[in-house]
Amino acid sequence: MGPARAVVLAAGGSERLGQPKSLVSLSVDGVEMPLVRWLVERLEAAGVETIVVTRQELVVDIMLALPGRAIVVNPNPDSGRTGSLQCGIKAILDSKRTPKEFRLLVVPVDRPGFSDSTLSALLEADHCACPAKDGRGGHPLLLTMEELGTILNAEPDVSLRYLAHPMRMNVVDEHLHLNLDSEDDLTALQDAISALS
Numbered sequence: 743m744g745p746a747r748a749v750v751l752a753a754g755g756s757e758r759l760g761q762p763k764s765l766v767s768l769s770v771d772g773v774e775m776p777l778v779r780w781l782v783e784r785l786e787a788a789g790v791e792t793i794v795v796t797r798q799e800l801v802v803d804i805m806l807a808l809p810g811r812a813i814v815v816n817p818n819p820d821s822g823r824t825g826s827l828q829c830g831i832k833a834i835l836d837s838k839r840t841p842k843e844f845r846l847l848v849v850p851v852d853r854p855g856f857s858d859s860t861l862s863a864l865l866e867a868d869h870c871a872c873p874a875k876d877g878r879g880g881h882p883l884l885l886t887m888e889e890l891g892t893i894l895n896a897e898p899d900v901s902l903r904y905l906a907h908p909m910r911m912n913v914v915d916e917h918l919h920l921n922l923d924s925e926d927d928l929t930a931l932q933d934a935i936s937a938l939s
Contacts, residue, residue, distance in 0.1 A: 748846065781854055784861070
């Protein structure tokens with residue numbers, strides 16, 4: 743089945759929210775931290791080696807939030823999430839420590855509403871999969887080596903929905919479809935943090 747790696751997609755411009763989503767502050771067990779750190783630490787706690795893809799203007803702040811972690815800059819982040827994912831995949835493949843076969847979790851920073859139990863269930867899968875609730879697929883998305891080749895050969899602006907066809911795993915996560923676009927969404931995430939772990 744191969745070990746899991748993760749790419750956290752944190753290169754979006756955050757126009758609607760008005761601040762970088764990856765750097766919004768959360769209170770976790772009384773400790774203030776940026777969203778991207780909370781996500782990476784959750785993935786690491788599940789044993790997943792993680793790389794963060796961001797844009798040039800955020801890289802210093804993300805490096806400060808995640809000292810010692812792998813961070814890659816997408817030189818053309820406005821071309822779309824697939825382009826950012828391609829940057830992350832290439833960085834993983836270029837690493838001498840990467841096994842020949844691995845599975846990849848795609849974790850958009852603005853879709854953090856999955857629970858630790860859903861993450862564990864995904865990590866047990868040996869096929870392309872995503873959590874689903876109320877008939878809609880959600881994140882993270884688990885990819886196999888087969889999908890990685892297709893994604894690497896795609897144009898960076900092609901939506902992932904055309905490049906991967908995950909089996910849906912029905913979950914009960916109340917906040918699975920939380921998408922961080924407004925201050926209300928940030929409040930909902932803060933209120934949900936204890937329920938997600």
